[in-house]
Amino acid sequence: MFTVEVDNAPDNVPSTTVLAGLRTEQISQLFPRVILMNEANRTSGSPLLDPVFIDRWSPRSFADTPVSDEQLAALFEAARWSPSWMNNQPWLFLYETDGPDRADMEAIISEFNRSWASAAPVIGLVVSRPGVEGFMARTAEFDTGAATMAFTHQATKLGLAVHLMGGIELDLAYEKTGLDRETANILCGFALGHQGDGTNLSEKHQAQEKPSPRMSAAAFAFKGLKAADRPSEG
Numbered sequence: 661m662f663t664v665e666v667d668n669a670p671d672n673v674p675s676t677t678v679l680a681g682l683r684t685e686q687i688s689q690l691f692p693r694v695i696l697m698n699e700a701n702r703t704s705g706s707p708l709l710d711p712v713f714i715d716r717w718s719p720r721s722f723a724d725t726p727v728s729d730e731q732l733a734a735l736f737e738a739a740r741w742s743p744s745w746m747n748n749q750p751w752l753f754l755y756e757t758d759g760p761d762r763a764d765m766e767a768i769i770s771e772f773n774r775s776w777a778s779a780a781p782v783i784g785l786v787v788s789r790p791g792v793e794g795f796m797a798r799t800a801e802f803d804t805g806a807a808t809m810a811f812t813h814q815a816t817k818l819g820l821a822v823h824l825m826g827g828i829e830l831d832l833a834y835e836k837t838g839l840d841r842e843t844a845n846i847l848c849g850f851a852l853g854h855q856g857d858g859t860n861l862s863e864k865h866q867a868q869e870k871p872s873p874r875m876s877a878a879a880f881a882f883k884g885l886k887a888a889d890r891p892s893e894g
């Protein structure tokens with residue numbers, strides 16, 4: 661039995677519907693934009709998919725095992741080889757482990773994230789530099805996102821976990837980094853480390869400590885420029 665998520669249910673599906681007797685794949689085919697709120701849905705829609713994409717998720721619990729310099733170097737190396745407009749490479753990663761900037765780095769993370777992220781052995785910021793992209797500044801964030809995912813997937817490959825955090829104190833981040841809003845766009849924070857056992861989390865966060873489902877690829881991938889079943893707002 662699956663409950664259809666209200667927000668993206670198609671018009672012909674009542675806001676709360678129980679689809680009994682259908683398999684996950686059948687429901688996905690019938691209603692590709694519906695996110696099945698059932699963890700069994702966290703399976704690949706393609707047998708060719710590399711497992712790293714399903715294995716990656718964003719835990720909040722981190723063990724106190726340090727991340728080695730060698731591991732960190734591999735993650736930044738992965739980011740380094742990302743594609744970017746005109747090969748401009750507009751990304752910037754600022755990070756701290758247990759060094760002198762640790763307290764400031766933690767202060768930059770908003771309280772609702774800091775409560776769990778402060779246990780991570782590495783905390784950092786992801787920044788894009790639209791200035792280096794010149795007239796194509798609109799792609800600097802896109803390129804930086806690509807580099808961030810390369811970083812994140814390499815972490816998964818090494819048995820580490822990354823949790824990205826949009827919840828940061830932006831004014832404080834600019835103040836403490838000395839970056840200029842005109843030339844640098846501080847996008848988000850990240851917590852990096854070995855996944856913990858969850859015992860250091862609040863009850864609420866313990867309940868959320870699991871991989872999340874996804875809508876089907878059929879909801880966002882369409883052949884042609886004006887596919888009839890494309891979302892109207894897209």
Ligand SMILES: Cc1cc2nc3c(=O)[nH]c(=O)nc-3n(C[C@H](O)[C@H](O)[C@H](O)COP(=O)(O)O)c2cc1C
Nearest residue numbers: 716717718719773823824825826827828848871872
């Ligand atoms: C740009 C960005 C900002 C995010 N900000 C936060 C955040 O402030 N706090 C948080 O707990 N998770 C944050 N997340 C994590 C998302 O909630 C998470 O990636 C999403 O729910 C999908 O779950 P998964 O990464 O475990 O697959 C952020 C993710 C991204 C990409």
